[in-house]
Amino acid sequence: MVTASEGGLTELRRGVLGPCVLALLELRPRFGLELVRDLAAADGLLTSEGTVYPLLNRLRDAGLVTSEWQDKPGERARRYYSITHAGKQSLAKFRAEWASFSATVTAVVSHTTGRGGVAAEGRE
């Protein structure tokens, strides 16, 4: 049975996977499996590798990512994904919002909020 916590984390992972893909592509273009392996290396971020591909297609449909086939000498032909200008803008916006959002969530779940809310109730 999936607990509320597990379900919430799954949804959270889904929500942040797009910006994480954009962040990796911001460093350099990557092909599918490379991207999957880099994401899988970040502990707990990827629940199933296959989900990356529908996500890449959605990001491309949204104009945040482009893809092109590259046939480098000595390598197999691969489809490389790159971030677009709109993708970089979207990522920058997410970074700003995420910093604030994650700080708020951390404060609430660890009862350290400073506005007399959760923390104050916890101390009573």
Place this chain on the structure above:
Amino acid sequence: MMEGAGLGNRLVRDNLRELDAALATLPTARARELREQITAHLDEALQPGADDQSVAATLGRLGAPADLAADAGAVAGRRTWIRLAAAVVVTGIEAGYCSSVAGDLNDRDRAAVGIQRDGLPTCVALSLDRPDRHASRFERRGRRFDIRHRYGHDACGRRGPHRARYTASRDPSPATSLHLLSRLRLRAGQRSVRTRLGLP
């Protein structure tokens, strides 16, 4: 794309077949693209000559084809729309059928004669073996109507003559009311009869 030996593995072939089936509800171009991405992923992820255990582990990390397809937006909804479209078509055909059968029944179908009461159509079972097949016989505005119905309403479980009121409140039997298609067909038939009789 160059294909590695890993794609020839039985488990991979089964998995890709499953994926194809799961992607069937997606637009063709989108399904083809995802299929190509997954194939390329497996082609590169699987070592040549990988044993079944290793292949199964790779497929496990990839995720179930159905989940993948769901992520890509494949849903059963399209099939529902197809069913609905089919229901609309069948209803149209049925309405045409109900209109066309207003006339004399064939003698072999007429197992009993209906009784007209209060100007409302009377329903009779055509066959004791098939109480769901029944007919209405009545006259209205000097014209005789013998209507053979293919779908029952609440009274049609009885044997022998019984009355049938073509009103929505006495619509399908509990059994047929569970079946949308039957309900649509019946309503279309009833509408046709009501129209012919000039009933509200």
